[in-house]
Amino acid sequence: MKKKNEVIDIIEILKQTYPNAKCSLDFETPFQMMIAVMLSAQCTDDRVNKITPTLFKKYPTPEKMASSTVEEIEKIIKSCGFYKNKSRNAWLASKMLVEKYNSILPEDIDELEKFPGVGRKSANVIMLEAFNKPQGIAVDTHVKRISKKIGLSKESDPLKIEKDLLKQIPEKYIRDVNHVFIWFGRDICNSRNPKCKECPINKYCDDFKSKK
Helix, strand or coil: CCCHHHHHHHHHHHHHHCCCCCCCCCCCCHHHHHHHHHHHCCCCHHHHHHHHHHHHHHCCCHHHHHCCCHHHHHHHHCCCCCHHHHHHHHHHHHHHHHHHHCCCCCCCHHHHCCCCCCCHHHHHHHHHHCCCCCCCCCCCHHHHHHHHHCCCCCCCCHHHHHHHHHHHCCHHHHHHHHHHHHHHHHHCCCCCCCCHHHCCCHHHCHHHHHHC
16 A cells, blocks of 8 residues: 555646546436436446437436336437346336435435445445535546556455545545546556556556566
8 A cells, every 4th residue: 555645646646637537427417417327337438428418308307217118218228338237227216216215316325325226336426426425436447457556455346445545545535536547547547558658657656667
């Protein structure tokens, strides 16, 4: 694990590198955020943003989606990976939201994880983006890869990685990490062709130093 001052330096450098880093998913309501996050699993945010305008126009509220059918939802999101499972989860989650929560998405991470298709990562994203209440760190493939490369965690399980990160990252930086790590992972520290020599934090990267 890194020293506190190194962790802060890493985050500050990435904040300067990506000053406009934010969630890439388009949404207007907490319900739409939940659905968009569901669709983003194993799918690019760009693809999701091409699907959701049509989806949300037809189903702007959980009541509208719950009154539809899985098959109708499938027709709209078919270009999205694993669309059959996602369609069913979106429909079930909408029904659950209407029947158990009076159509109001709970501002509670534990409650969010009870919804079909919403795991810990998605719940973290919803809490941050829909409610502006970051509770933890959404560990996606980018965060997982970066955390290992720069020595923030040796774990492979997302929950354990998140725990390691929360032990080292000051609370005031949690919001920033959720955004800048993902942008950094897409731009420089990508899985196929990482731009290690151009990396603004390579002096802190265990993986880069091991290759010298």
